Amino acid sequence: MEIRYKSTRSEMAPVSASQAILKGLSEDGGLFVPEQIPPLPCSLRKLAEMDYRQVAYEVMKPYFGDFTQEELKACIAGAYDDKFDTEAIAPLAKVEGVYYLELFHGPTIAFKDMALSILPYLMTTAMKKNGGDQEVVILTATSGDTGKAALAGFADVPGTRIIVFYPKDGVSAIQKQQMLTQKGKNVAVVGVDGNFDDCQNGVKAIFGNAALREEMAQAGLAFSSANSINIGRLVPQIAYYVYAYARLLREGEIAEGEEIHIAVPTGNFGNILAAYYARRMGLPVKKLLCASNENKVLYDFFATGSYDRKRPFILTSSPSMDILISSNLERLIYEITGFDAKATAAFMQSLAGNGSYEITKEMKQRLEPFYGGFATEEEGAAEIAGVFDRCGYVMDTHTAVASAVASAYRKNTGDTTKMLVASTASPYKFAPSILRALKPEFMAGVQKAEPDNKTEPGQRNGERRSAKADDETKAAFACVDELSRLSGMKIPAAVEELRSAKLRHRRLCPVEGMEAEVKDLLNLVR
Numbered sequence: 038m039e040i041r042y043k044s045t046r047s048e049m050a051p052v053s054a055s056q057a058i059l060k061g062l063s064e065d066g067g068l069f070v071p072e073q074i075p076p077l078p079c080s081l082r083k084l085a086e087m088d089y090r091q092v093a094y095e096v097m098k099p100y101f102g103d104f105t106q107e108e109l110k111a112c113i114a115g116a117y118d119d120k121f122d123t124e125a126i127a128p129l130a131k132v133e134g135v136y137y138l139e140l141f142h143g144p145t146i147a148f149k150d151m152a153l154s155i156l157p158y159l160m161t162t163a164m165k166k167n168g169g170d171q172e173v174v175i176l177t178a179t180s181g182d183t184g185k186a187a188l189a190g191f192a193d194v195p196g197t198r199i200i201v202f203y204p205k206d207g208v209s210a211i212q213k214q215q216m217l218t219q220k221g222k223n224v225a226v227v228g229v230d231g232n233f234d235d236c237q238n239g240v241k242a243i244f245g246n247a248a249l250r251e252e253m254a255q256a257g258l259a260f261s262s263a264n265s266i267n268i269g270r271l272v273p274q275i276a277y278y279v280y281a282y283a284r285l286l287r288e289g290e291i292a293e294g295e296e297i298h299i300a301v302p303t304g305n306f307g308n309i310l311a312a313y314y315a316r317r318m319g320l321p322v323k324k325l326l327c328a329s330n331e332n333k334v335l336y337d338f339f340a341t342g343s344y345d346r347k348r349p350f351i352l353t354s355s356p357s358m359d360i361l362i363s364s365n366l367e368r369l370i371y372e373i374t375g376f377d378a379k380a381t382a383a384f385m386q387s388l389a390g391n392g393s394y395e396i397t398k399e400m401k402q403r404l405e406p407f408y409g410g411f412a413t414e415e416e417g418a419a420e421i422a423g424v425f426d427r428c429g430y431v432m433d434t435h436t437a438v439a440s441a442v443a444s445a446y447r448k449n450t451g452d453t454t455k456m457l458v459a460s461t462a463s464p465y466k467f468a469p470s471i472l473r474a475l476k477p478e479f480m481a482g483v484q485k486a487e488p489d490n491k492t493e494p495g496q497r498n499g500e501r502r503s504a505k506a507d508d509e510t511k512a513a514f515a516c517v518d519e520l521s522r523l524s525g526m527k528i529p530a531a532v533e534e535l536r537s538a539k540l541r542h543r544r545l546c547p548v549e550g551m552e553a554e555v556k557d558l559l560n561l562v563r
């Protein structure tokens with residue numbers, strides 16, 4: 038039976054997979070969830086013999102029921118090719134008995150590539166299937182990595198345009214450089230004078246604006262989302278957990294059916310939700326370790342059952358996890374209410390209105406597969422330095438959060454269950470923070486990378502970038518070179534090419550100006 042998608046917030050008629058991908062978000066503001074979770078397609082032994090593309094096909098097939106075999110195979114072949122710098126696509130590194138699942142071997146060197154390299158294929162296929170002649174406008178809020186991965190995926194894809202909003206002082210220098218140098222006739226990048234939550238809320242508000250939607254439709258345009266709320270992103274992420282387990286099995290690291298733990302550095306709760314879906318499909322996973330940085334709203338939620346975003350937003354060295362409103366948690370809330378859309382809508386209303394909600398005791402019991410943990414800036418840095426000193430393996434700041442949480446969990450519980458850590462970015466993407474952990478004396482010599490506060494809201498294309506931003510980028514590249522010297526790791530092409538890349542995007546806007554920015558970019562009459 039074909040799996041269809043229903044909303045977490047109302048009993049609206051379910052839609053097909055391709056419609057859910059095109060819409061991104063349900064019209065009632067809810068997220069699309071599969072009507073049921075399919076079982077694993079075949080035995081783990083059999084999966085162990087497959088390569089990444091084959092596993093991805095087997096895992097995704099039941100979720101994308103209205104795609105033909107040929108369509109889905111073509112999407113997968115287009116996505117997981119030599120854009121990735123390794124045949125394995127998502128290789129495993131075993132370090133001190135822990136398995137790091139490296140999800141950063143794609144074109145923009147963060148795990149977002151795992152899903153965003155296939156999303157444009159899924160979306161254009163979905164457009165054809167639904168016979169629409171509208172142009173799809175991808176609106177995306179980014180905490181740093183989604184933006185570049187989505188830009189790279191959608192650049193010059195016919196029938197699409199993409200607009201990315203990023204917090205102008207909330208991303209790393211390399212992340213910013215990656216986005217601001219993006220080529221493509223259909224791409225736009227806008228810095229917002231606010232944090233990631235502001236960007237995400239702004240995008241959600243634009244999606245929810247019925248008048249604008251109408252205006253867009255008349256111009257032959259329709260919005261969609263490349264954020265992890267889109268099931269076209271969530272489903273491809275399930276594949277690598279199944280693949281990792283199959284690999285461990287093939288390499289004799291685990292026995293068939295042996296349960297493992299999975300630790301995930303978490304922000305918007307998309308990556309860990311995919312691991313949870315893999316578990317529900319029957320992958321032998323015991324605990325899901327949800328690792329937060331100092332924005333530990335999820336840790337508190339798992340500890341107390343109360344989700345409370347009313348707290349200071351902290352800028353950390355793991356910016357892609359600097360999030361206080363974890364959008365994908367809504368899908369888990371929906372499950373633990375017993376699939377009650379009305380109750381879920383009430384919780385989300387409370388979050389929007391009061392900034393918090395509290396789940397029932399019964400709901401909390403259903404969170405049993407999850408373990409919430411967090412690591413401070415110091416703990417993350419100590420994890421990076423400790424593992425490097427002992428084994429010479431360098432991990433990025435986000436991965437370090439999960440790695441630190443996993444280490445502490447093992448130490449505190451004595452639990453020796455094998456541990457898989459999702460490694461979500463190349464350390465080169467956050468070179469200054471890595472060096473601050475590995476070699477503080479080097480950092481003392483490099484100009485401190487400070488927020489770029491000389492640029493003004495409203496600054497437009499063509500205006501000179503501040504000297505401070507240039508210094509910040511220069512300092513980041515000094516760190517890239519030093520990291521390469523220290524670790525012997527090859528500098529990824531994605532970083533090398535930034536040195537000489539031309540800056541192409543200079544738009545900035547205040548939080549309230551996001552909709553106007555969209556209208557301006559789309560040439561809609563104001």
Ligand SMILES: *Cc1c(COP(=O)(O)O)cnc(C)c1O
Pocket residue numbers: 147148149182183265302303304305306307308309357358435436461462
């Ligand atoms: C996006 C991101 C995360 C957080 O993933 P979510 O799916 O938002 O929880 C962690 N690390 C890196 C490097 C990321 O880019």
